[in-house]
Amino acid sequence: MTIASSAQQGAGTPFSRRLSRRRLVGVLAAVAAAGTAIVISHHDGGPPATPVPHADAAIAGTPVTVGTDVCGSGWTGGRAGPQTFAVWNNSIEGLEVYVQDVATGKVYLDVENLGATVTRSASVTLAPGTYRFSCLPGDADPVVGPVEKVTGSYAGAVTPGLVPITDNDLAPTLVVYQTWIRSRLPVLAAQVRALDADVRAGDLAAAKGAWLRAHLTYETLGAAYDAFGDDDAAINAMPTAGIPAAGDKNLAGFHRIEGLLWSGAPAARIAPVTRALIGAVVHLRKDLAVPHMNTIDIGLRSHEILENALQLELTGASDAGSHTNLATIGANLVGTLEAMKPIRTLLQRSDPDLAETDRWLARSQRLIRSFDHHGRWTSLSRLTRAQHERIDATLSQTVELLSQVAVITDPRRAADQ
Amino acid sequence: MTGECPVGAGRISRRGLLSGALGAAVAAPVAVALRSGAAEADAPQTTPEESSYPFEGRYQAGILTPVQRSAAYLSLDATAANRRELQDALRALTSSARFLTTGGAPPDDGLLATAYDSGVLGPDVPADGLTVTASVGASLFDDRFGLRAQKPARLRQMDEFPNDTLDRSVCDGDLLLQVCAQHPDTVTHAVRELMRQTRGALTIRWRQDGFTSPPRPSGTPRNLMGFKDGTANPPTADASLMRQLIWTEPGGVEPAWVEGGSYHVVRLIRMLVEFWDRVSVREQQTMFGRDRVTGAPLTGTNEFDEPDFGHDGTGDVIHFDAHIRLANPRTTATDDQRILRRAFNYDTGTDSNGNLDMGLIFTCFNADLDRQFVTIQKRLADEPLVDYIVPFGGGYYFALPGVQGKTDWLGRGMFA
Numbered sequence: 057m058t059i060a061s062s063a064q065q066g067a068g069t070p071f072s073r074r075l076s077r078r079r080l081v082g083v084l085a086a087v088a089a090a091g092t093a094i095v096i097s098h099h100d101g102g103p104p105a106t107p108v109p110h111a112d113a114a115i116a117g118t119p120v121t122v123g124t125d126v127c128g129s130g131w132t133g134g135r136a137g138p139q140t141f142a143v144w145n146n147s148i149e150g151l152e153v154y155v156q157d158v159a160t161g162k163v164y165l166d167v168e169n170l171g172a173t174v175t176r177s178a179s180v181t182l183a184p185g186t187y188r189f190s191c192l193p194g195d196a197d198p199v200v201g202p203v204e205k206v207t208g209s210y211a212g213a214v215t216p217g218l219v220p221i222t223d224n225d226l227a228p229t230l231v232v233y234q235t236w237i238r239s240r241l242p243v244l245a246a247q248v249r250a251l252d253a254d255v256r257a258g259d260l261a262a263a264k265g266a267w268l269r270a271h272l273t274y275e276t277l278g279a280a281y282d283a284f285g286d287d288d289a290a291i292n293a294m295p296t297a298g299i300p301a302a303g304d305k306n307l308a309g310f311h312r313i314e315g316l317l318w319s320g321a322p323a324a325r326i327a328p329v330t331r332a333l334i335g336a337v338v339h340l341r342k343d344l345a346v347p348h349m350n351t352i353d354i355g356l357r358s359h360e361i362l363e364n365a366l367q368l369e370l371t372g373a374s375d376a377g378s379h380t381n382l383a384t385i386g387a388n389l390v391g392t393l394e395a396m397k398p399i400r401t402l403l404q405r406s407d408p409d410l411a412e413t414d415r416w417l418a419r420s421q422r423l424i425r426s427f428d429h430h431g432r433w434t435s436l437s438r439l440t441r442a443q444h445e446r447i448d449a450t451l452s453q454t455v456e457l458l459s460q461v462a463v464i465t466d467p468r469r470a471a472d473q
Numbered sequence: 474m475t476g477e478c479p480v481g482a483g484r485i486s487r488r489g490l491l492s493g494a495l496g497a498a499v500a501a502p503v504a505v506a507l508r509s510g511a512a513e514a515d516a517p518q519t520t521p522e523e524s525s526y527p528f529e530g531r532y533q534a535g536i537l538t539p540v541q542r543s544a545a546y547l548s549l550d551a552t553a554a555n556r557r558e559l560q561d562a563l564r565a566l567t568s569s570a571r572f573l574t575t576g577g578a579p580p581d582d583g584l585l586a587t588a589y590d591s592g593v594l595g596p597d598v599p600a601d602g603l604t605v606t607a608s609v610g611a612s613l614f615d616d617r618f619g620l621r622a623q624k625p626a627r628l629r630q631m632d633e634f635p636n637d638t639l640d641r642s643v644c645d646g647d648l649l650l651q652v653c654a655q656h657p658d659t660v661t662h663a664v665r666e667l668m669r670q671t672r673g674a675l676t677i678r679w680r681q682d683g684f685t686s687p688p689r690p691s692g693t694p695r696n697l698m699g700f701k702d703g704t705a706n707p708p709t710a711d712a713s714l715m716r717q718l719i720w721t722e723p724g725g726v727e728p729a730w731v732e733g734g735s736y737h738v739v740r741l742i743r744m745l746v747e748f749w750d751r752v753s754v755r756e757q758q759t760m761f762g763r764d765r766v767t768g769a770p771l772t773g774t775n776e777f778d779e780p781d782f783g784h785d786g787t788g789d790v791i792h793f794d795a796h797i798r799l800a801n802p803r804t805t806a807t808d809d810q811r812i813l814r815r816a817f818n819y820d821t822g823t824d825s826n827g828n829l830d831m832g833l834i835f836t837c838f839n840a841d842l843d844r845q846f847v848t849i850q851k852r853l854a855d856e857p858l859v860d861y862i863v864p865f866g867g868g869y870y871f872a873l874p875g876v877q878g879k880t881d882w883l884g885r886g887m888f889a
Contacts, residue, residue: 453672
């Protein structure tokens with residue numbers, strides 16, 4: 057769902073994922089290298105530079121040198137329990153640095169985006185075992201460090217490890233998920249045509265039902281946070297606070313139609329908007345016909361759909377008159393489960409709370425469905441305080457658990473790639 | 474809803490909170506109790522900075538504890554689906570409060586979850602004099618959690634007194650968290666962490682933030698009417714007096730589990746400060762019965778002089794309807810009605826007419842709600858001060874007994 061006109065076009069895909077959520081080792085590396093070059097040229101013509109690269113001794117922890125030639129030098133294992141490293145990148149590239157269990161491949165510490173020449177403090181609590189540092193430059197092969205033993209025992213909680221989930225792991229899931237989205241687009245297209253037909257026939261009571269069916273289909277597709285870019289702006293842009301949706305000429309798509317239908321506007325005023333919606337859905341199908349997602353997106357979508365629902369639906373911000381926010385949340389829950397389906401095998405391997413996440417999703421679904429009275433949905437304003445609190449709490453707990461899905465499926469490189 | 478899922482159990486158990494492993498994982502700084510019983514009982518002061526209060530004890534911290542600078546009051550409704558989920562939530566509150574009031578490095582979830590801690594207080598969470606005081610409201614003792622028979626005898630929906638204008642949406646609630654610390658960021662941080670750990674089981678019904686002023690220039694901090702507030706508190710170091718006035722006696726009408734707890738009254742009182750500022754200081758002093766500059770009773774010279782009602786039998790100096798004379802007549806008969814006040818100022822925003830919305834989060838603890846707070850409040854009905862204040866919210870709560878030992882948790886006794 058697009059908030060006003062916040063869409064910004066990114067490069068690489070038809071859509072504009074917020075770049076801040078992407079892992080940008082490669083880009084950072086380029087920036088860091090350029091920075092170094094500038095520093096060097098600065099010394100041209102002056103007294104001979106005596107660059108003695110060294111770690112920043114003020115940074116807390118056991119000094120550990122990482123880079124493109126060495127990785128983990130300075131670390132010799134030690135006792136089980138909490139360890140803090142002052143990780144110094146002695147190279148001219150940005151790095152990602154792992155502390156990895158040699159036997160299981162699990163990563164216990166991931167120092168991301170460690171810029172050239174930077175020293176950063178990082179902590180981890182290790183159980184006894186054999187570990188090594190792995191250094192992953194943005195655009196070069198990984199370098200693995202020597203294997204070191206961690207000995208003794210530790211009674212406290214140790215840092216949980218994760219076998220990195222890689223682009224290779226995620227790529228097939230993207231195919232599955234995008235295939236599912238594409239399979240829903242003919243349904244959506246038929247439903248918006250039916251809506252348009254009802255409006256043209258002047259049967260506005262039927263049009264309301266058609267609107268809800270079409271809108272709910274769209275709300276399962278995971279368009280949260282600009283996932284569909286400008287297409288979402290044309291199909292499902294948010295009403296502007298304080299401006300009635302019906303009269304907002306800058307507003308297109310479902311919520312404009314909703315405002316018109318539920319404010320009693322004549323069919324002739326609505327028809328151009330429903331016709332435009334048909335066109336917008338056609339355009340979406342065209343854009344979605346090609347791969348449009350990055351590997352990071354699928355995990356993000358698993359929690360962002362419901363984040364969006366909490367922010368825009370549960371507050372009523374998206375309501376342009378139909379008072380069907382709870383129905384929308386129900387569709388968003390379906391969309392969340394669909395986004396999780398392809399990554400379920402990966403989650404079964406890596407997410408210790410998957411079963412609980414599923415229980416909370418099911419609980420959320422049961423709760424939301426209890427407000428569906430044969431197609432007539434309780435409006436937010438008719439909820440008792442206790443009902444509203446229960447929905448708030450249930451969805452919020454669910455999305456807390458879903459945030460783990462995004463973190464765990466954040467694509468990482470395998471150290472032996 | 475059948476509610477088969479343990480509330481927040483994944484986050485909690487995986488992080489070792491339930492098992493108490495968190496304490497082991499964290500290099501806990503030594504908790505040094507500073508002035509936990511006010512040494513100079515008749516000169517209440519704010520806590521020294523950088524202190525911490527022991528989390529465990531017979532009584533919860535935040536009751537006899539000297540007032541900190543910052544506070545948040547959170548009234549919570551329980552959305553837990555059943556008794557077990559409520560218990561889980563109280564365990565999670567206990568674990569989280571234990572960590573936050575002790576301080577240290579938050580647990581590390583590695584690559585499996587978002588950060589355990591918001592980072593608002595930096596990598597090493599300082600205790601900063603934080604206390605988290607948990608109390609229960611009457612509505613918790615309905616049929617949802619099987620607690621009906623365990624309700625403290627005096628607990629009920631807050632009374633509406635003759636001069637009140639209560640907005641019931643900011644009254645009562647299943648639980649109350651009184652979160653106090655030396656700095657507002659510590660309070661804000663604690664509120665965020667506590668709510669995150671109990672996301673599915675507790676939701677915020679209403680919230681009011683407050684602060685305590687430093688002594689200006691000395692003695693008891695002032696309220697926003699410009700008067701010292703809390704001068705006449707009973708000495709908290711007097712353990713036998715505290716047993717008489719503050720700690721509720723189990724047995725008789727009260728269930729056994731209340732041992733170590735106290736009735737916790739919170740009243741949100743708007744002060745009509747623009748109006749108040751248009752009243753002469755003489756008239757203000759007459760309403761309170763105290764000197765605005767020194768805080769001394771009008772029969773005395775210094776703040777902590779006892780009001781001399783005996784030699785003022787005609788009410789010429791301290792009027793019969795002055796606040797301090799009605800609130801505490803200082804007679805043998807009213808001696809056991811005294812309460813422990815622990816108020817905070819609030820300063821929130823503005824009214825629709827541009828007037829400032831500020832006032833007092835009146836807070837008191839007492840052993841017997843009816844014998845003490847309610848009796849006093851009834852005596853205060855129609856005092857002259859009522860024209861300048863609007864009590865609009867708050868509630869009656871029961872501060873739970875303290876957590877004793879690593880396996881104990883807040884409210885455990887209610888479920889016995």
